[in-house]
Amino acid sequence: MDSQNHVFVDGAIVIQHNSIIAIGKSIDILTQFTSISHQLIDLRGQILLPGLINTHVHTSQQLARGIADDVDLLTWLHDRIWPYESNMTEEDSFISTLLCGIELIHSGVTCFAEAGGQHVSGMASAVEVLGLRACLAESIMDYGEGLPASWAARTTDECIKSQKDLFMKHHNTADGRIKVWLGIRQIMNSTDRLLTETRDTAKELETGIHMHIAEIPYENQLIVETRGVDNGTVTYLEKIKFLQNNLLAAHTVWVNEKEIDCLAKAGVKVSHCPAAAMRMLGFSPIKEMLSAGVCVSLGTDGAPSNNRMSIVDEMYLASLINKGREVFSTGTTNPTALPAETILRMATINGAKSALWDKEIGSLEVGKKADIVVINPSSWSMMPIHDCISSLVYCMRTENIVSVMCNGCWIMKDKKILTVDEEEVLSMAKHASAELLKRAGIQIPNRMNFV
Numbered sequence: 001m002d003s004q005n006h007v008f009v010d011g012a013i014v015i016q017h018n019s020i021i022a023i024g025k026s027i028d029i030l031t032q033f034t035s036i037s038h039q040l041i042d043l044r045g046q047i048l049l050p051g052l053i054n055t056h057v058h059t060s061q062q063l064a065r066g067i068a069d070d071v072d073l074l075t076w077l078h079d080r081i082w083p084y085e086s087n088m089t090e091e092d093s094f095i096s097t098l099l100c101g102i103e104l105i106h107s108g109v110t111c112f113a114e115a116g117g118q119h120v121s122g123m124a125s126a127v128e129v130l131g132l133r134a135c136l137a138e139s140i141m142d143y144g145e146g147l148p149a150s151w152a153a154r155t156t157d158e159c160i161k162s163q164k165d166l167f168m169k170h171h172n173t174a175d176g177r178i179k180v181w182l183g184i185r186q187i188m189n190s191t192d193r194l195l196t197e198t199r200d201t202a203k204e205l206e207t208g209i210h211m212h213i214a215e216i217p218y219e220n221q222l223i224v225e226t227r228g229v230d231n232g233t234v235t236y237l238e239k240i241k242f243l244q245n246n247l248l249a250a251h252t253v254w255v256n257e258k259e260i261d262c263l264a265k266a267g268v269k270v271s272h273c274p275a276a277a278m279r280m281l282g283f284s285p286i287k288e289m290l291s292a293g294v295c296v297s298l299g300t301d302g303a304p305s306n307n308r309m310s311i312v313d314e315m316y317l318a319s320l321i322n323k324g325r326e327v328f329s330t331g332t333t334n335p336t337a338l339p340a341e342t343i344l345r346m347a348t349i350n351g352a353k354s355a356l357w358d359k360e361i362g363s364l365e366v367g368k369k370a371d372i373v374v375i376n377p378s379s380w381s382m383m384p385i386h387d388c389i390s391s392l393v394y395c396m397r398t399e400n401i402v403s404v405m406c407n408g409c410w411i412m413k414d415k416k417i418l419t420v421d422e423e424e425v426l427s428m429a430k431h432a433s434a435e436l437l438k439r440a441g442i443q444i445p446n447r448m449n450f451v
């Protein structure tokens with residue numbers, strides 16, 4: 001995933017502390033580093049990739065998996081997700097992030113960008129324990145109809161102050177694995193002042209902004225009606241100079257050609273979440289964005305929008321959804337759209353750029369941090385391999401990922417997570433989610449004739 005797309009067949013990598021100090025053909029590395037042979041790890045027959053990066057995930061929604069399946073958008077938001085999130089405690093957020101982190105690690109993720117959730121301090125404690133890297137952000141809204149009472153009371157000043165405090169408390173903690181970003185939930189819940197102050201605060205703190213952008217046609221329609229622009233959210237954000245290269249725009253489905261151009265010129269990064277797109281939002285013009293020069297990466301979105309938090313599944317879906325979309329956009333099929341090597345870059349180096357972290361992660365190169373995924377392709381799901389790059393995208397399952405290293409430390413080895421006790425987290429999650437749903441008054445109707 002370096003700029004020349006190097007693939008080292010029979011390769012080796014040398015790690016010192018938390019960094020990569022050499023990479024190349026194993027024969028060259030072994031002659032160059034004769035004294036380290038006693039620390040050699042033999043991974044013959046396996047494939048090493050840079051740690052995968054999930055650029056849009058709601059860690060605090062993990063306990064809400066299955067609470068909003070097959071319901072319309074308004075029910076999803078007003079009757080399920082908002083009551084759930086507004087009743088969360090910091091402890092719930094901690095447990096939810098632990099549970100989410102376990103699934104992320106199993107799918108080869110070493111770094112994620114939080115979409116904006118509840119109780120950043122709970123998330124930070126979990127990330128520290130899990131051994132992952134993360135850009136954390138709070139869910140921020142200062143305006144909007146139908147908000148739960150505890151959220152509606154929040155002023156713009158409180159929203160900014162709370163995030164500045166979180167930045168001071170958690171930014172660059174956990175050996176530099178945690179960054180704190182600013183969040184904007186979405187434009188329909190933001191005043192103009194919140195948008196411009198968030199933009200200025202991010203510049204002052206030299207950090208990123210994570211925001212859901214142009215998710216549904218109604219959002220664009222409302223912006224046209226209320227904020228005096230001729231198209232939608234992206235056009236409006238361009239007008240108020242909100243589009244900058246530290247902005248990570250999630251979904252970004254309903255954009256026109258002119259708006260894609262604005263995103264490219266401003267250096268805005270886009271997180272494409274194929275499963276959530278198919279389920280709830282629509283087909284984003286990813287191919288067009290990539291050809292315009294927009295940096296597009298991959299995200300899972302939250303558990304209630306996708307259910308599976310595996311970036312391996314998203315790689316597979318990203319390639320299929322965008323090939324399928326060609327039929328609708330051009331009238332004919334196009335199996336060459338979004339080829340495997342593009343998808344791999346989206347899940348690695350583009351993810352790192354989106355997380356504003358590409359100087360340190362996203363590729364296996366000398367000087368970068370040792371964030372590495374070990375894949376065992378010797379299974380019914382991947383054999384035989386004639387084209388290893390396409391096999392990684394079209395055949396690999398989460399189960400092929402055997403070991404994961406983040407910041408030079410193994411966090412999963414031979415499919416066993418080393419940093420937390422999985423069984424214990426599962427039972428904590430079962431208990432906490434049942435209590436939380438009770439507190440929030442959420443009842444999931446029976447679909448079939450339960451006896």
Ligand SMILES: [Zn+2]
Nearest residue numbers: 115250301302
């Ligand atoms: Zn989201």
